[in-house]
Amino acid sequence: CEKGLDAIGTNPNNATVGNPAYVLTNAQRSNVYRLFDIPVNQDGGLLIVQHWAKAQYTEEDRYQFRDGSYQSIWDGFYANGLQDFNYLVKQGETTNNPNLQAVGLIMRSYFFSVLTDVYGDIPYSQALRLQENIITPKYDRQEDVYKGLLADLKRASSLVDASGSSVGGDIIYGGDMDHWKRFANSLRLRLAMRISDANEALTRTEVAELLNGTTPLFRNNADNAEFVFLAATPNTNPIYENRLTRDDHRVSRSLTTVLSRLNDPRLPIYANPAECAGPKTGNFAGPDSTGLYRGIPNGLTTANANAFGSLCSSSKVGSYFTSAEAPGVLMTYAEVLFFKAEAIARGYITGDASAEYRNAIRASLGQYGIDAAGVTAYLAQPSVNRTITAANYREVIGTQKWIALYGQGVEAWSEFRRLDYPRLSPAKSPAAAAAGKFPVRFRYPTNEQSVNAASRAEAVARQGADVISTKLWWDKF
């Protein structure tokens, strides 16, 4: 009676073994996509840091984030990101391919850091171990997550073996392991600096290793960790995808104000001019905005957003960012230089903080192809050409970093929380949940309340109420 049943019961539709190269391609694509998609970026970090604002459906711009967004960020990065990268780490181990192991570790660390910067305490040491029957992973303290990630990145950097086996399917660096080593170290610098207010001793130790002059870091914009999307669906940039059917986002008035004041040459790249006039009467009356950069104040009610004027009367997000093939940027050379400047200003290492700061701005302008004359003119302005001191680095670096991180919603939000500059005003009509302040984290997804209730409860008891106003461990100020 059993004859033939094995054959019928075997799945003819899907592979039961993986190909690490294919898995790497998909994991890079889908996670970079997610990092720039609606929930965490377009309706998340970019609104909170006031790079963008919303012209309609303003709930998120008023800090009313959707339960579904929390869920999709969590589920997406864990089950479709970390799980695949973790598989690559294990494949690297079992097939004796340390380079694959390193790439897996670096990518895994990157997205773990995104998750902890968004939520705070998260499952880390017990995460991704369902096969070992860990169905309800415990949440780790954010400090422990950071310690683990710093160690993982150090190990990844040391695993890189230029003469070792190649890594297939890498669509970020094309398998170039020198780049991966630099990315590992640069990312480690980012994470080390992130915890400088909370565990400065650890920051000092890490930075001493990383900025000792011999550890390879990003050298120029060609080293940047970025992912270039393709022209055809489903491999296009998520902002492009969103604009196919939605037209809700505009640049923030905070962005147009700050960049206009600084005569910043990046403004025409970050924003498009308005295409028609705004209202001539009422609260939002002004001169004909056609051709001008007219950002929208963050956090308007629907009625006020309506009153602000028709959709063509405000500045859309720059075409550079809405094109199908716009890059998804994971980390840049400019960031490394900003961290270097800050490390000097804080006294972790010696050097010329102001020079590193200016180099950082140069790198950022270079990223957008600003010509030499434009760079010189910009840096010549007293408002830009500042001297970095221990007293002002938060403001000076914070402001320029805020500009340089345009579009990188999660990282911009993290650095804005850490440095607390530039000084912006929270949403005009914020939801009650924000307690009148900027959101400093996202809530855990609702499913955790049912599928991992005890672990979540433990984390909430330790970290503070599961609300968007509870500060993360590294966010001391």
Added chain:
Amino acid sequence: QDRAISGRVTDRANGQGLPGVTVLVKGTTIGASTNSDGTYTLSVPASATTLSFTSIGYVSVDRPIGTASTIDIGLSADTKQLGEVVVTALGREEQKKSLGYAVQDVQGAELTQARETNVVNSLAGRVAGVQISNSTGAAGSSSRIVIRGPKSVQGNNQPLFVIDGQPIDNSSFSNSGAGGGIDYGNAASDLNPDDIESMTVLKGANATALYGVRGSNGVVVITTKSGRKARGLGISLNSTTSFESALTIPDLQNEYGQGNNGEFSYVDGQGSGVNDGSDESWGPRFNGQLIPQYNSPVVNGVRQATPWVGPGKDNLKKHFFETGRTLTNNIAVSGGNEKAGVRVSFTNLDSKGILYNTYLRRNTVNVNGGADITSKFKVSTNINYSETRGRRPGQGYDELNVMQQLYTWYGRQVDVRDLKNYYESGQRNYNWNSNYHNNPYFVLGEATNDDQRDRIIGNLTLTYALTDWLNLTARTTNDIYNQFNQRRVPIETISNDVQDDYTEERIRVLERNTEFLATANRNLTEDINLDVLLGANRRDAELDRSQIAAPELAVPGLFTLGNSASPLVTGNNFGTSNSNNGGILNPVQNRRVNSVYGSGRIGYKNWAFLGGSYRNDWSSNLPANARSFGYGSVDASVVLTDAFGITDSPLSFAKIRAGIANAGNDGTFAYQTQDIFTGGTAFGTDPVQTIFNTSYNPNLKPENTASYEAGVEVRFLKDRIGLDVTGYKTVTTDQIITVLTSASAGYTSKVLNAGEVTNQGIEAILTVAPFAAESPFQWNITANFAANRNRVVKFDDEGLIKNFVIGSSGFNTNIEARVGERYGAIFATGFLKVPDGQYAGQLILDANGLPQADPTRRTLGYATPDWIGGITNRFGYKGMELSFTIDTRQGGEFQSETVMWGTYAGSLANTLEGREGGLVAAGVLRNADGSFRPNDVRATAEDYYKAYGYIAGREGSVLDASFVKLREVRFGYQLPKSLIEGTFVKGVGVSFVGRNLWLIKSNAMGLDPETSFNNGNAQGLESTQIPSVRSLGFNINVTL
């Protein structure tokens, strides 16, 4: 030329006269009843050939008249009592009284006269413990049937359908859900009521253990009409015409129009005017004041202000919903002789929906025949071919469901007739709002969803009588269909969509069973009868399913895949839940189950019975070490009245019965034992793969349902009062379910044997005949009642898993199975309330006097009812019959997105209070010291209802699902024989039928509480439902 016939009817057992025997000229209504001494006289027409004698409790007799003028006759007591033979598992006819479990049947006439296009609906209110839910009023929509409560957390909870011993497929490929999609109906709706002789519902596992893995939810056994009993030629014509209208629509407000803050003025419907981009009805009151509107005339480029008035309360109900019309015409020809017979039937169904440009059409051909090749060797076959064509509306919360705008996001000043005018006059998509909504007629007219299903259900049965007590049967059955769905989405003006898109879906389903049976029925002694069956079956089930979409079409309006301007993609617009990367996870799904089984029943003196069955299955769905599993049943019954010789007593019949059974199940889905990597569209030339989010299980074992039932059946006063009561309990364990896991574990779900669900309940059927059988006036009351208590006992043994998400709305309302609770918990965010003390239970309002959300989600209600019941009254007088059925559901709730958004958007009548001057909401405010005080803050109605309806959670949109419905009224009249005498017509009957006529009682704000998106397990959610239909029609039946 009439002549008189007289005679006396006696009881053969004692020779005494039998009063109240009905004596009829066969085939007519001409007849009489016998007197107290058993005598009768009757005037019969010359054409009369046969007299029939019938009396409850006796075997009916037909007697040729010949030339006789006196006919005396003796009747034998019917040991089968009321001739109650029922068809049970594997198509076997058994005496109802011998069964140790509950069964209930419905006869074909009830199905054809009160016609439903979906035959499953005909069972509503008629069978105790059977809950029918029709999803919506869209033509051809699906129905869900659940017997004795849901047992499976994730798997199928609906019974198996068996036609003449042939299991058929009842899949639903609907993708309609909270977020939109199409309801394509359930596959059993292909059955044609005209070809059905009777339907029997086998409720418990005892009745169904022989069907193996699929029988644990009960079985609906359908017997079709056959030509076997025909003698000579018979032709019958049956024609039904019915008209459908919307039964009920939500309670909309008719005092305020579009806008916000009481202000509105139209410029472009996109925000250039005053709130004219808003699709809410918080605008000015209808006072006839002059306001520029979308349909105001434009003079010299300036839109004129026109009077601001409402279109009237019933604008939608009267003018948007059209009169549906369903024509069903059937012709059946049967013929035969002693040895062979055949029945051929053709039916055409043509149904136009109540929504513009929607329909369902079906042609069915049925051939049913059989012959005795020799005295020992018989052959029979039944072949049913049907072709169904549908054009169906979008459902759920989606712009392609037009009810989304009409019920919720709507300017209540809009007269829907204008929208139709714009569409038909060539301004195809001109609408009152250009931000979010298409013209609803444009959507229905051009975003069409067409489907066609061609299906053959056929079987061939060979029987050989080895001896007079031993039969051998071989049977093969096939159910094959192909379904083809097309979805066209034209350019919508409201989005930046630049090209038309088009999706095709193809589905092939095969269900094949090959069976060998040996049956023996023998009297071992004078008192002991043995009835035994041994069998073996191979079941093959196959499903192929593919979806291909053209995301952008080159030539506008040409909806073909070849016209695609960009690469075709799999999946896309059908958005099935069982998908990955927009496609279908397993396009090919095959399963084979091999089985051997046996059953037997021993009868003692025809009043005590002991039955049992055992079956072993080998399923390809399970891993090799768990593939083989066996289970069985035992039941017993005693007819007390026979056992104790009770004859002269008010108690005419009494029986007790009890049974225990087990049934195994191999799970709903194939390929659940091994983890997989799924692919997708390559990144340029780089192929992609990802670890699938569900962790499968190589250690699966079969599910098990244990059931216990006991019942008693009593009848009094010559069976004029009858009561049949059953108590039962089922325990379903080791359920194969995909539980949600924290994604932080690496997977979002995991397949495991987990879940224990118990159902226990009581069913009762009461029948009363206030008038004696011999009375010319007949009144029969049949009432049924069923209360089921369902409980999710546990999931995993460790107790880590506390809930299972059965389904969810697009706005975070889950339907869950939660440990310790009833199945179908509506789990969502509720209002923040005072937990205890003086103000316990009151809403804690925020500083603006508005309700707030409780950050901890909770169960807000249950989708499963407390009890269901129905009552049918049937009155007969001569050739006339009037019957009506009322049914009810009590208890249970549903969450309504219509109410949620309709409250938020100000379209519903519940948003009128406080429009002028605001309102001080009921609730408390929190003082600085943490204590509470009654609310004294006034909020605007717009702010308040937005918070109440949506922002502060879902509690404001959870409604009571109880209802009382007038399900059916039927009046039938059989033309007197005298009128058609001498013609070739043998009989004419007409009937008038109304179905789903009146929602007598409901607390659901004008919604029909019987609502869902499809016939799946996630009941208890509503989103801008297409209203259920009231149907009124007439039926003519002619026999030639």
